[in-house]
Amino acid sequence: xxxxxxxxxxxxxxxxxxxxxxxxxxxxxxxxxxxxxxxxxxxxxxxxxxxxxxxxxxxxxxxxxxxxxxxxxxxxxxxxxxxxxxxxxxxxxxxxxxxxxxxxxxxxxxxxxxxxxxxxxxxxxxxxxxxxxxxxxxxxxxxxxxxxxxxxxxxxxxxxxxxxxxxxxxxxxxxxxxxxxxxxxxxxxxxxxxxxxxxxxxxxxxxxxxxxxxxxxxxxxxxxxxxxxxxxxxxxxxxxxxxxxxxxxxxxxxxxxxxxxxxxxxxxxxxxxxxxxxxxxxxxxxxxxxxxxxxxxxxxxxxxxxxxxxxxxxxxxxxxxxxxxxxxxxxxxxxxxxxxxxxxxxxxxxxxxxxxxxxxxxxxxxxxxxxxxxxxxxxxxxxxxxxxxxxxxxxxxxxxxxxxxxxxxxxxxxxxxxxxxxxxxxxxxxxxxxxxxxxxxxxxxxxxxxxxxxxxxxxxxxxxxxxxxxxxxxxxxxxxxxxxxxxxxxxxxxxxxxxxxxxxxxxxxxxxxxxxxxxxxxxxxxxxxxxxxxxxxxxxxxxxxxxxxxxxxxxxxxxxxxxxxxxxxxxxx
Amino acid sequence: xxxxxxxxxxxxxxxxxxxxxxxxxxxxxxxxxxxxxxxxxxxxxxxxxxxxxxxxxxxxxxxxxxxxxxxxxxxxxxxxxxxxxxxxxxxxxxxxxxxxxxxxxxxxxxxxxxxxxxxxxxxxxxxxxxxxxxxxxxxxxxxxxxxxxxxxxxxxxxxxxxxxxxxxxxxxxxxxxxxxxxxxxxxxxxxxxxxxxxxxxxxxxxxxxxxxxxxxxxxxxxxxxxxxxxxxxxxxxxxxxxxxxxxxxxxxxxxxxxxxxxxxxxxxxxxxxxxxxxxxxxxxxxxxxxxxxxxxxxxxxxxxxxx
Numbered sequence: 073x074x075x076x077x078x079x080x081x082x083x084x085x086x087x088x089x090x091x092x093x094x095x096x097x098x099x100x101x102x103x104x105x106x107x108x109x110x111x112x113x114x115x116x117x118x119x120x121x122x123x124x125x126x127x128x129x130x131x132x133x134x135x136x137x138x139x140x141x142x143x144x145x146x147x148x149x150x151x152x153x154x155x156x157x158x159x160x161x162x163x164x165x166x167x168x169x170x171x172x173x174x175x176x177x178x179x180x181x182x183x184x185x186x187x188x189x190x191x192x193x194x195x196x197x198x199x200x201x202x203x204x205x206x207x208x209x210x211x212x213x214x215x216x217x218x219x220x221x222x223x224x225x226x227x228x229x230x231x232x233x234x235x236x237x238x239x240x241x242x243x244x245x246x247x248x249x250x251x252x253x254x255x256x257x258x259x260x261x262x263x264x265x266x267x268x269x270x271x272x273x274x275x276x277x278x279x280x281x282x283x284x285x286x287x288x289x290x291x292x293x294x295x296x297x298x299x300x301x302x303x304x305x306x307x308x309x310x311x312x313x314x315x316x317x318x319x320x321x322x323x324x325x326x327x328x329x330x331x332x333x334x335x336x337x338x339x340x341x342x343x344x345x346x347x348x349x350x351x352x353x354x355x356x357x358x359x360x361x362x363x364x365x366x367x368x369x370x371x372x373x374x375x376x377x378x379x380x381x382x383x384x385x386x387x388x389x390x391x392x393x394x395x396x397x398x399x400x401x402x403x404x405x406x407x408x409x410x411x412x413x414x415x416x417x418x419x420x421x422x423x424x425x426x427x428x429x430x431x432x433x434x435x436x437x438x439x440x441x442x443x444x445x446x447x448x449x450x451x452x453x454x455x456x457x458x459x460x461x462x463x464x465x466x467x468x469x470x471x472x473x474x475x476x477x478x479x480x481x482x483x484x485x486x487x488x489x490x491x492x493x494x495x496x497x498x499x500x501x502x503x504x505x506x507x508x509x510x511x512x513x514x515x516x517x518x519x520x521x522x523x524x525x526x527x528x529x530x531x532x533x534x535x536x537x538x539x540x541x542x543x544x545x546x547x548x549x550x551x552x553x554x555x556x557x558x559x560x561x562x563x564x565x566x567x568x569x570x571x572x573x574x575x576x577x578x579x580x581x582x583x584x585x586x587x588x589x590x591x592x593x594x595x596x597x598x599x600x601x602x603x604x605x606x607x608x609x610x611x612x613x614x615x616x617x618x619x620x621x622x623x624x625x626x627x628x629x630x631x632x633x634x635x636x637x638x639x640x641x642x643x644x645x
Numbered sequence: 646x647x648x649x650x651x652x653x654x655x656x657x658x659x660x661x662x663x664x665x666x667x668x669x670x671x672x673x674x675x676x677x678x679x680x681x682x683x684x685x686x687x688x689x690x691x692x693x694x695x696x697x698x699x700x701x702x703x704x705x706x707x708x709x710x711x712x713x714x715x716x717x718x719x720x721x722x723x724x725x726x727x728x729x730x731x732x733x734x735x736x737x738x739x740x741x742x743x744x745x746x747x748x749x750x751x752x753x754x755x756x757x758x759x760x761x762x763x764x765x766x767x768x769x770x771x772x773x774x775x776x777x778x779x780x781x782x783x784x785x786x787x788x789x790x791x792x793x794x795x796x797x798x799x800x801x802x803x804x805x806x807x808x809x810x811x812x813x814x815x816x817x818x819x820x821x822x823x824x825x826x827x828x829x830x831x832x833x834x835x836x837x838x839x840x841x842x843x844x845x846x847x848x849x850x851x852x853x854x855x856x857x858x859x860x861x862x863x864x865x866x867x868x869x870x871x872x873x874x875x876x877x878x879x880x881x882x883x884x885x886x887x888x889x890x891x892x893x894x895x896x897x898x899x900x901x902x903x904x905x906x907x908x909x910x911x912x913x914x915x916x917x918x919x920x921x922x923x924x925x926x927x928x929x930x931x932x933x934x935x936x937x938x939x940x941x942x943x944x945x946x947x948x949x950x951x952x
Contacts, residue, residue, distance in 0.1 A: 104750060175878055248770050248773070250770055250771065250774065250850075251768065251770075256851055269774070271777075272774070272777075272778075272919065272920075297832060342694035358850065359915065362848075362915040363839045363840070363842060363846065363847075363848065363915050363916030364683050364839070364914065364915035364916070365677075365681060365839075365912070366680055366912045366913060367915075368681075369682055370681065370682065373682050433915075435914050435915055435917060436915055437914075438917065439915055439917065439918065439921075449662045582772065583918055584849055584850075585843070585846065585849055585916075585918045586917070588848055588849045588916065590769075594720050
């Protein structure tokens with residue numbers, strides 16, 4: 073189906089829509105009222121069919137909006153369905169989770185932060201708010217108070233470790249439960265998996281995230297467009313080139329800015345270096361998780377020169393802060409080109425060795441093949457992206473489907489494997505490293521001279537979407553501007569947010585020993601997944617710098633009073 | 646052995662075994678580090694670890710069966726020390742006082758049994774899973790281990806006495822070599838080394854069987870593991886490689902050689918699943934040993950030494 077046929081197909085539900093806009097060839101905005109949302113979503117997901125990306129909840133002035141973002145990967149078209157909920161007192165909408173399990177988490181999130189009810193949702197527990205957060209307080213509404221002012225004045229706690237809701241329980245509680253988390257050697261970050269086991273077999277899994285919220289979407293609304301790029305590079309340490317790039321592309325689309333050619337080369341090279349180091353990092357961690365510490369140490373040693381290169385280009389090993397609206401901040405000096413090429417040669421040799429060692433190891437075959445299979449159907453239903461999808465035979469890659477930066481001009485292949493097991497995901501990642509090396513070589517050789525940025529003065533009102541293939545999958549950013557100097561809404565969807573829920577499809581029925589590597593196989597990134605909590609979960613932290621300073625001074629004064637000493641004055645010194 | 650020497654032996658043997666064990670565990674860590682391009686710890690690091698653990702608080706889970714939980718590591722330590730005293734006695738004086746191979750097999754199983762007891766008394770689901778894995782693992786490797794010793798007994802003409810077995814070198818034949826290799830893998834499993842660290846499986850069970858142990862009790866488990874690092878290779882040397890003949894250095898060389906072999910296996914393999922381990926020991930090792938036994942019997946019957 074090409075773009076024209078897609079447009080015609082969308083017209084089949086014209087009578088349910090209130091508006092259809094097409095600002096660019098591959099950007100379509102549809103609008104409809106809340107009562108038609110279910111039917112339109114079902115049509116888009118099942119009949120067209122489109123890939124579900126994420127939903128965005130917005131508190132507009134006179135209504136609530138829920139934006140359902142879909143992608144059509146054959147033409148790289150992003151389709152956004154805007155649903156208006158006019159009833160501000162009791163905002164209600166039909167849940168799409170019954171036929172689209174990938175939407176389960178985002179509906180819970182929107183319920184948490186905006187208070188929109190989703191009818192017929194299978195499991196409406198809190199996802200990101202603490203369990204003792206008061207009912208009826210919705211932090212992303214425009215009238216919400218700052219986190220320091222919790223309405224009931226009570227201290228908040230961390231999320232509890234009770235993950236199983238009665239509605240979800242498929243086995244009686246008498247079954248033994250193995251807790252993986254909130255802190256566990258398997259995980260570098262806090263998250264909680266509750267495995268119900270029968271002997272060595274896992275019969276149910278439940279997850280609790282949100283131990284690590286920072287409220288980045290809310291903070292983003294209070295920063296200027298230029299500052300947000302730095303903020304989103306802190307969404308995740310490893311994807312710290314992908315997030316800003318996706319954001320910047322969304323703003324550039326909104327403002328109609330075209331960055332100069334050299335900037336596109338720089339962006340491509342940095343993003344591919346990031347992919348290489350992230351994939352090698354995963355290989356090492358996966359080795360560690362199955363008790364293969366030698367692979368862990370070797371892989372991480374091979375990763376070092378890549379980080380060094382990134383440091384030489386941007387000044388940082390992570391959190392590069394290198395893209396801005398209209399181009400890049402730091403150029404790749406021409407003197408560095410031979411060094412990059414040389415390092416790529418060295419890396420290719422090392423990775424060749426490592427790949428052979430990993431792919432030919434019979435014990436690894438026994439350990440990873442047929443383990444944690446995510447079928448193609450499940451991959452589509454849970455809307456997974458990146459190597460997780462490509463390992464299940466869903467050959468999607470934003471770099472090819474909706475080319476950004478330089479990817480349209482480079483010669484490379486999308487790696488995909490049909491099996492869906494952990495081994496397939498490992499193969500995808502290992503082979504992708506070679507594709508990245510290939511791309512970097514081409515880009516470095518062809519990089520033209522010229523400026524690396526154009527000046528951008530005003531950001532007009534409007535909206536834009538940007539998506540980038542991060543190492544873990546598609547990173548999606550949606551930005552809406554009202555013509556001021558800050559975004560009015562900035563939605564971030566990191567790949568792990570859709571990849572992690574797919575554990576329900578891939579882990580049940582597996583051995584415990586296999587579940588741990590399956591959990592690791594999507595390369596979950598929890599700081600990415602949890603970028604959104606707007607609220608301060610542990611109320612003793614107060615976001616406001618002034619307030620912190622005041623607290624600190626008060627405490628000093630208190631201690632002085634207790635000790636009965638006077639403060640040291642300037643005169644005494 | 647003269648009387649003063651005898652007294653000296655009894656004074657030195659237990660602390661000596663522990664010191665040897667700590668050095669062995671340093672070797673394990675250092676060689677692993679070198680394989681992985683790391684620097685590795687200083688020589689005294691295992692000792693510091695034990696000392697530090699000794700000074701820490703012992704936490705006993707509320708629902709644990711306290712007596713068993715506390716006694717298990719001590720039983721394990723007693724068993725493994727007794728085992729190593731026996732071996733040293735044979736190695737140094739070449740007279741076995743109580744030691745025949747059957748006793749040794751029983752004593753060798755004691756630390757694993759103590760581990761199973763202790764962890765199942767600790768009332769933790771992770772430890773329970775670890776216990777069930779450890780039990781399955783013990784059942785998997787004990788059978789091939791005993792079969793391997795049967796090969797030795799056949800090769801040495803029905804000898805059960807360890808000192809007498811140590812006078813011969815069964816590994817210098819096809820069946821003996823097969824038995825030695827299988828026994829080496831069983832020792833790998835007994836030590837809880839990768840690929841058979843299934844019961845501890847840090848990244849799955851968060852150290853599994855040892856999860857609830859802390860402080861001095863954990864230090865005792867670490868000591869048991871350290872002593873096993875010397876005792877089990879020493880046992881292999883005694884049974885298969887002719888003991889400490891022709892001299893002390895050759896003996897130590899064999900010991901360290903086996904240790905390094907174990908470490909290399911440890912560092913070049915991922916962890917297997919428990920069902921894979923069982924299949925490996927029963928099926929593959931079982932077949933290999935059945936062949937070895939037949940070869941050994943034929944060799945004995947026809948008087949062909951190298952079979």
